[in-house]
Amino acid sequence: MRKFYVSVAFILFVGLVSAQTVKPCMPCADLKNLKLPDVTILVAESNAGDTIKNPNEPWRGTIVIRKPFCRVLGRISREINFEILLPDESNTRFLMSGGGGFVGSIQNDFKSKVDEGFATAGTDTGHEGGDDAKWAYNNMERQLNFGRLAIHRTAVVSKAIMQNYYCAAPSKSYFVGCSRGGGQAMVEAQYYPEDFDGIVAGAPAFAWPAIAAKFLRHSQLNYPNSKELSPVITTDNLKLLQKEVLKQCDQLDGAGDGIINNPGKCKFDFSKLPVCANEKPGNACLTKAQLAAIKSIYSPLVANGKQIYPGFPFGGEAEGGSWDPWITAPVSAQQKEPSLHYMFSTNIFKYFIFNDSTFDYTKYNYKNFAAETAYASSYLDATRTDYSEFKKRNGKIIFFHGWNDAALSANATIEHYNGILKTDQDAQSFARLFLLPGVLHCGGGPGCDKVDWVSLIIDWVEKSKVPDQIVASKEAGGKVATKAIFAYPKE
Numbered sequence: 001m002r003k004f005y006v007s008v009a010f011i012l013f014v015g016l017v018s019a020q021t022v023k024p025c026m027p028c029a030d031l032k033n034l035k036l037p038d039v040t041i042l043v044a045e046s047n048a049g050d051t052i053k054n055p056n057e058p059w060r061g062t063i064v065i066r067k068p069f070c071r072v073l074g075r076i077s078r079e080i081n082f083e084i085l086l087p088d089e090s091n092t093r094f095l096m097s098g099g100g101g102f103v104g105s106i107q108n109d110f111k112s113k114v115d116e117g118f119a120t121a122g123t124d125t126g127h128e129g130g131d132d133a134k135w136a137y138n139n140m141e142r143q144l145n146f147g148r149l150a151i152h153r154t155a156v157v158s159k160a161i162m163q164n165y166y167c168a169a170p171s172k173s174y175f176v177g178c179s180r181g182g183g184q185a186m187v188e189a190q191y192y193p194e195d196f197d198g199i200v201a202g203a204p205a206f207a208w209p210a211i212a213a214k215f216l217r218h219s220q221l222n223y224p225n226s227k228e229l230s231p232v233i234t235t236d237n238l239k240l241l242q243k244e245v246l247k248q249c250d251q252l253d254g255a256g257d258g259i260i261n262n263p264g265k266c267k268f269d270f271s272k273l274p275v276c277a278n279e280k281p282g283n284a285c286l287t288k289a290q291l292a293a294i295k296s297i298y299s300p301l302v303a304n305g306k307q308i309y310p311g312f313p314f315g316g317e318a319e320g321g322s323w324d325p326w327i328t329a330p331v332s333a334q335q336k337e338p339s340l341h342y343m344f345s346t347n348i349f350k351y352f353i354f355n356d357s358t359f360d361y362t363k364y365n366y367k368n369f370a371a372e373t374a375y376a377s378s379y380l381d382a383t384r385t386d387y388s389e390f391k392k393r394n395g396k397i398i399f400f401h402g403w404n405d406a407a408l409s410a411n412a413t414i415e416h417y418n419g420i421l422k423t424d425q426d427a428q429s430f431a432r433l434f435l436l437p438g439v440l441h442c443g444g445g446p447g448c449d450k451v452d453w454v455s456l457i458i459d460w461v462e463k464s465k466v467p468d469q470i471v472a473s474k475e476a477g478g479k480v481a482t483k484a485i486f487a488y489p490k491e
Helices: 002-013 028-033 111-116 140-166 180-191 208-222 235-253 288-298 340-353 369-380 388-392 410-423 453-463
Strands: 039-047 050-053 062-065 069-076 080-087 093-097 119-123 172-178 198-202 301-303 306-309 396-402 431-436 469-476 479-486
Touching: 028 039, 028 069, 028 140, 062 111, 069 140, 080 111, 080 140, 093 140, 111 119, 119 140, 140 172, 140 180, 140 369, 172 180, 172 453, 180 198, 180 396, 198 453, 208 288, 208 301, 208 306, 208 340, 208 369, 235 288, 340 369, 396 410, 396 453, 410 431, 431 479
Parallel strands: 093 119, 093 172, 172 198, 198 396, 396 431
Antiparallel strands: 039 069, 050 062, 069 080, 080 119, 301 306, 469 479
């Protein structure tokens, strides 16, 4: 199967052109008859402009495309479904987006970029349904597609379609993803460095069993009773906690603005938190169980003397979309799982690590974690710090992470980036990391979270404009705030 990828890839280097406007050299409908190995073209239709709303993903909103384009839906092998939108006036660039969570639907997040001439693509990574991971149960093909193959194969096939449609391969190829998409970005840079010239990896999920283990520990302490699943940490606890965190650390950057500029400098004193008398829960105090559950979130998970996953930074605990729903959310009639950490951890252990749907999270002790997760890590993880092959191709990669991300710890991304710097002293010539103060998972929170990552990576790849600093913005109350953010390790 690997030989197929190599044999097809040669066409991607034929007819490279500079970033200019090109037009199709064949009718859109003719792509329906395109013959590529192990690929079925399901739909090839012309659009004079379209209003797109995905009923399966209403949170993505409505996207209006004004300029004409060709829409292709296809399937690779048995189950990798993909979409590529091909503008009638192409700027010769290929732009692919990553997916979120367990994916499970075609996620082409840059459709609006078609109006700018980009050919954009996305994939469901080889399965339908992303609310849980039952689709992965005893199905190694789906697990491999999700972990390692679907993005690569979709990229190769999409560029082959562009080659046929425009009679020229893309001049440059880019990948931008956040969360699972950030992890997919790292898979591409580490394992398929020939696929993309520029990559953006935001808040990346790149060490799946380790992430699951950390989440599982939170769930063991916050939901100790697997039958009731009532949370130990309450909403009042979060308000009390955030208030004390800001009291101790908000002024470290000289501004009392509710945002800790560098949570890594916050040396929080837990003894300042009020403890409930007689262990009776209250609105203005913490029980020992609540304090233990809270401390576990900030602390690294360690087993057999080795860190599995780092702790979470201080800040943003009571912000909407932060610890609740990720870590501490209570059970509700509308919510299938008590928290997203609970959902992801139990599903990863059940359907990727053990292939055991009866796995009891309350009994796991982490003693044999490395051995038990080695196989799943081999195709799910992107933990290599050697990006030398990507660097040889003159590839560029930007990492970013919100400091107050409650989904995935910014400390994990920092540790990975430090590993890159240790592996290659010249790493900043091709890799940069930006940490966004007050920003939650992939966006949100009180911090400036809007950044034009696509333009930044294009300018670095095509114009050698090194992103030493970026400008992030935030719109609220009809006003726009901006913040200059330097590349790590500068502040």
